[in-house]
Amino acid sequence: MLSKETLDPTDWPAFRAQAHAMLDDMLDYTEHLRERPVWQPIPTEVKEGFLSPLPHQATPLAQLHARFLTEIAPYVIGNAHPGFMGWVQGGGTPVGMVAEMLTAGLNANVGGREQIPVAVEQQILIWMRELFGFPMSAGGLFVTGTSIANFIAIVIARTMQLGVDVRRDGVFGSGQLLVAYTSAGAHGCVSQAMDLAGFGTAALRQIPMNQAYQIDLHALANAIEEDKQAGRQPFLVVGSAGTVDVGAIDDLTGLAALAKQHQLWFHIDGAYGALGMMSPEIAPRLAGIEQADSIAFDFHKWGQVPYDAGYILVRDQAHQLAAFAAPANYLKREKRGMAAGSPWPCDLGPDLSRGFRALKTWFTLATFGTEKLGTIIAGTCALAQYLHHYIKSDPRLELLAPVNLNIVCFRYVGNHEKAATSTTEQQTHNQLNAELVIQLQESGIAAPSSTTINGQFAIRVAIVNHRTTVSNIDQLIAATLRIGTQLENTVIPNHLTGLS
Numbered sequence: 001m002l003s004k005e006t007l008d009p010t011d012w013p014a015f016r017a018q019a020h021a022m023l024d025d026m027l028d029y030t031e032h033l034r035e036r037p038v039w040q041p042i043p044t045e046v047k048e049g050f051l052s053p054l055p056h057q058a059t060p061l062a063q064l065h066a067r068f069l070t071e072i073a074p075y076v077i078g079n080a081h082p083g084f085m086g087w088v089q090g091g092g093t094p095v096g097m098v099a100e101m102l103t104a105g106l107n108a109n110v111g112g113r114e115q116i117p118v119a120v121e122q123q124i125l126i127w128m129r130e131l132f133g134f135p136m137s138a139g140g141l142f143v144t145g146t147s148i149a150n151f152i153a154i155v156i157a158r159t160m161q162l163g164v165d166v167r168r169d170g171v172f173g174s175g176q177l178l179v180a181y182t183s184a185g186a187h188g189c190v191s192q193a194m195d196l197a198g199f200g201t202a203a204l205r206q207i208p209m210n211q212a213y214q215i216d217l218h219a220l221a222n223a224i225e226e227d228k229q230a231g232r233q234p235f236l237v238v239g240s241a242g243t244v245d246v247g248a249i250d251d252l253t254g255l256a257a258l259a260k261q262h263q264l265w266f267h268i269d270g271a272y273g274a275l276g277m278m279s280p281e282i283a284p285r286l287a288g289i290e291q292a293d294s295i296a297f298d299f300h301k302w303g304q305v306p307y308d309a310g311y312i313l314v315r316d317q318a319h320q321l322a323a324f325a326a327p328a329n330y331l332k333r334e335k336r337g338m339a340a341g342s343p344w345p346c347d348l349g350p351d352l353s354r355g356f357r358a359l360k361t362w363f364t365l366a367t368f369g370t371e372k373l374g375t376i377i378a379g380t381c382a383l384a385q386y387l388h389h390y391i392k393s394d395p396r397l398e399l400l401a402p403v404n405l406n407i408v409c410f411r412y413v414g415n416h417e418k419a420a421t422s423t424t425e426q427q428t429h430n431q432l433n434a435e436l437v438i439q440l441q442e443s444g445i446a447a448p449s450s451t452t453i454n455g456q457f458a459i460r461v462a463i464v465n466h467r468t469t470v471s472n473i474d475q476l477i478a479a480t481l482r483i484g485t486q487l488e489n490t491v492i493p494n495h496l497t498g499l500s
């Protein structure tokens with residue numbers, strides 16, 4: 001039976017009214033974000049509401065939107081909220097939000113072909129070449145996030161080391177034992193990428209860090225020599241521009257020199273830190289980044305672009321093509337018509353169909369300008385220093401790692417001795433601080449996360465959100481001290497009396 005039905009509205013005026021209401025609700029939500037808790041526990045009934053069977057019949061959009069407002073919007077993790085300081089997550093912006101709406105309206109598939117969305121993505125590449133001091137030969141690609149961008153870099157490095165035949169023969173076809181290097185402070189996704197690329201995580205040497213939590217260059221040089229002596233083939237070193245635990249930046253110039261000396265691919269995981277290039281204060285600390293063979297970073301962290309917007313920048317696009325393009329396809333493309341414009345984004349990475357992530361990024365960079373974005377980035381670091389100085393001034397708190405950028409690791413020690421040395425004392429501190437972090441999150445006031453620094457449980461505050469201000473840090477401090485005191489006096493007093 002031939003049907004005239006489509007999925008477009010039958011009553012456009014009614015749909016238009018509903019759509020405007022949805023936009024207004026979301027603007028209200030963002031405008032009044034500060035009045036909400038950062039996060040709140042999810043009631044069981046709400047969770048169970050998402051266990052229903054497949055909907056065979058229609059439900060009115062207005063009804064589903066009402067559910068969105070009561071059952072979805074209140075129970076997100078809260079990274080848009082100024083009190084969110086957990087992990088490393090961006091806040092997004094209203095500009096990014098409306099750009100996403102335009103993107104969805106166009107529904108462009110940016111795998112390739114002759115269309116301006118491809119040119120917009122190219123525009124971002126031109127901007128990134130300039131930002132990072134990369135040459136005209138550089139290529140780039142939007143991906144979900146830095147995890148995948150790091151993976152893509154490893155695949156390119158592998159192809160450069162073993163030649164394009166590796167794409168047919170696989171890594172073991174070469175008979176070489178390839179090894180790679182990164183710091184012990186590198187993000188876990190680097191190790192995962194080695195796994196995914198077929199090398200296995202054991203082929204990644206995790207080099208110890210120095211006092212500043214940077215990769216120890218002497219230990220790295222020794223490890224490379226050792227592997228060479230043993231007949232293994234070093235091919236890649238991954239530097240960090242902003243480690244996830246403490247925000248350390250490796251000595252990128254030193255790494256570039258070592259990589260050159262040993263002919264290693266030099267990749268940088270700059271997931272959040274790389275965009276520090278937009279701040280004149282922070283850029284000098286990223287010196288050496290311009291020498292990388294590839295950089296992975298996220299616009300969705302310090303760039304404040306809504307999720308997701310990861311990016312891989314490669315010094316020489318030819319290397320990217322060698323690793324990913326199917327030459328039979330991309331060399332035979334048309335010179336005119338819709339199939340022109342080769343190479344296409346799909347030739348530069350594993351995705352064929354791809355969304356238009358470039359649009360929200362283009363709007364964000366152009367609406368605010370890099371000066372403003374750089375000021376926001378530097379501002380998060382200034383807040384970290386503010387918190388750092390407070391911690392130094394209050395004996396009830398103890399700093400656990402140097403504050404390099406926007407991340408502060410500390411713990412509550414209360415009125416007890418800081419240098420808890422015995423294992424039981426350590427455990428007590430760790431327990432109290434673990435509970436403290438959970439209570440902070442449940443309070444809805446401020447939401448830090450946690451990490452372990454030299455065996456010590458740390459409250460980890462990562463300030464990434466452009467909305468976070470001094471008053472949010474003051475609230476965090478007040479809540480930490482209040483909850484810390486309560487825990488000391490009530491929850492585990494027996495453990496702690498042994499401490500004083």
Ligand SMILES: *Cc1c(COP(=O)(O)O)cnc(C)c1O
Nearest residue numbers: 088145146147187244271272298
């Ligand atoms: C966030 C982060 C990653 C992972 O990036 P995704 O975008 O979450 O995939 C990798 N490395 C560092 C240093 C990060 O901060």
